Amino acid sequence: MSKRKNILFIMCDQLRHDYLSCAGHKTLHTPNIDALAARGVRFSNTYVQSPICGPSRMSTYTGRYMSVHGSSQNFVPLRVGQKNIGDHLKPLGMRPVLVGKTHMVADQEGMKRLGIDPASEIGVHHSQTGFEPYERDDGIHPDLVLKPGVAYNEYLKERGYDDHENPWHWAANSVAGETEPRSGFFNDVASQPARVTDEESETPYMTRRAMQFLEEDDGETPWLLHLSYIKPHWPFIAPAPYNDMYGPEDVQPVHRSEAELKDTNPLAKLYQDRISGQTFSDDDKRAATVPAYMGLIKQIDDQLGILFDFMHKRGLMEDTMIVFTSDHGEYFGDHWMGDKDFFHDPAVKIPLIIADPDPACDATRGTVNDMFVESIDLLPTFVEYAGGEVQRHILDGRSLMPLLEGKQIAWRDYVISEYDYFIQPFSPQTGRAPLDCRSYMIANADWKYIHIPGYPPMLFDLTNDPDEFHDLGRAPDYDDARKTMQLALADWALQYRQRETISEERAGEMVGLEDKFGVLIGYWNEDDVKPPASAPDYARGATKK
Structure with a gap:
């Protein structure tokens, strides 16, 4: 290996943990991602710290739990001063670069209070979670939130898609109609091809931008390139030939039970009743939409094949750790729900593959690790890989480097995820103030426990009910299990989370x-x-x- 160590950090949006052939999908073949797994380790029990884009990503980029960093929903700013991926990697000489999505919302009020110019170097640092935005595009640009100057929109206009002001919506994520384009937000058009070609669509565009950055690489400065794909997140519209590459016969059976409709936890019922839950609980509508989602994943795999070949020809595979993951999953009718936002595995469990070319990792290549991993573990992993010391008083996650090297170490017994549902349209029906719309998940090898202030808890026996079909949250015979999990959750919540100014080493000196x-x-x-x-x-x- 060369002395320089780079990181290619690939994140998909809304990619389920089980929609890869290496993870067991029977009809969706992802040979390039599978090849990456063969070169590294696939972590099969990886969980996000919140099943929603913004908070999940902020946890990944800060290495901290949602209730610590405070960005509790999409559109909720990450407070200025929160140490981010740039704060941890830049002092180690590594250049963090972004191509794609972060869902970061800058703390404009906080910067104003502290006298920070958002356009200054430090202002950009805080506004972009420490990344250098080579090209940032969060990818959700319907007309009402259209942002001026989106480079992808300008690219599409140059390609002739100038019949609407917003070609992201009306070209890349819409289909041809009889007189006007039809929006891809409506799932009844999911089987039709996007108006743009494969080359012009979002995933190949972002892959090319990543390769453009790599072409400019000076060969000396270590970098972390965060290639953050916008897909397969909705709108579920794919360009030809990916739009009809799969059909209803390729869709995996839905994962739900009639038992989940009986005496349902009141909050879970509100999720089932959402329009997304109603749509994807219809088998015909599900069968018509999921193939487009599969096509978008296949397109990502094809593009990664192009990217990996490009890197191989430039000798970059020899000094680059490659990380492949997602920010959360997707229900698609499982448990009678749609989209994400709750704590069943289809929403809260994610794929994670890490391939480190260092010979120290040779013993684990091609293996599957089933230990409990959290998305906050990635930043500590990057820090240790780059030669730094993990700041335990700041980072909640744990470095995965020992696991990649096959070392036997003590590890965590449970995973945590949190969600604030105040933004949901149903939240007024709960009668709870926004600060009270909280929910928490703790899961270990035996139980998954969901704590919902103001509602009964939920409990799943993962040994006898791994499908999570039977909620035991109110079952009289499970008081001991509920108490055990509730105490474990309380123990987690009562840990120090804000003692950021004193390191463990300094604490010992004091x-x-x-x-x-x-x-x-x-x-x-x-x-x-x-x-x-x-x-x-x-x-x-x-x-x-």
Whole structure:
């Protein structure tokens, strides 16, 4: 290996953990992602810290739980001063670069209060979670939130898609209609091809932009390139030939039970009743939409094949760790729900593959690791890979480097995820104020427990009910299991989360600090002064000067 160590950090949006052939999908073949898994480790029990884009990503980019960094929903700013991926990697000489999506919302009020110009170097740093935005595009640009100057929109206009002001919506994510384009937000058109060609669509565009950055690589400065794809997130519209590459016969069976419709937890019922839950609980509508989602995933796999070949020809595969993951999953009718936002595995569990070319990782190549991993573990992994020391008083996650190297170490027993549902259209029906619209998940090998203030808890016996069909949250025979999980959740919540200014090393140095300063509280006389106390000479009877 060369002395330089780079990171290619690939994140898909809304990619389910089980929609890869290496993860067991029977009809969706992803040979390039599978080849990556063969070169590295596939972590089969990886969970996000919130099943929604913004908070999940902010946890990944800060290495901290949602309730710590405070960005609790989409459109909720990440407060200025929160240490991000750039704060941890730039001091190590690594250049964090973004191509694609972050869903970051800058803390404009906080920067104004602190006198930070958003256009300054430090302002851009805080506004972009520490990334250098080579090309940022969050990809959700319907007409009402159209942002001026989106480079992809300008690219499409140059390609002739100038019949509407917003070609992201009306070309890349719409289909041809009889007189006007039809929006891809309506799933009844999912089988039709997007108006743009494959080359002009979002995934190949972002892949080319990533390769353009790599072409400019000076060969000396280590980099982390975050290639953050917008797809397969809705709108579920794919260009030809991916729009009809799969059909209803390729769709995996829905994962739900009639038992979930009986005496349903009241909050879970509100999720089932959402329009997305109603749509994808219809088998015909599901069968018509999921193939487009599969096509978008296949397109990502094809593009990664192009990218990996490009990197191989430039010798970059030899000094680059490649990480492939997602920010959350998608229900698609499982558990009678649609979209994400709740805590069943289809929404909260994600794919994670890491391939480190270092020979120290040779023993684990091609293996599957089933230990509990959280998305906040990625940033500590990057820090250790880059030669830095993981700041345990700031980073909640744990480095995966020992697992990649096959070392036997003590590991966590459970995973945590959180969600604030105040933004949901149904939240007024709960009668709860926004600050009270909280929910938490803790899961270990035996149980998944969901704590919902103001509602009954939910409990799933993962040993006897791995499908999560039978909610035992109110079952009288499971008081002990509920108490055990609730106490584990409380123990997690009561850990130090905000002592950021004192490292563990410094904390050790501060033991007996007052005694060392000569602040001798409660001592009877000089004979009581013993290590670690080290009072000044005058406290031991010397003449005070």
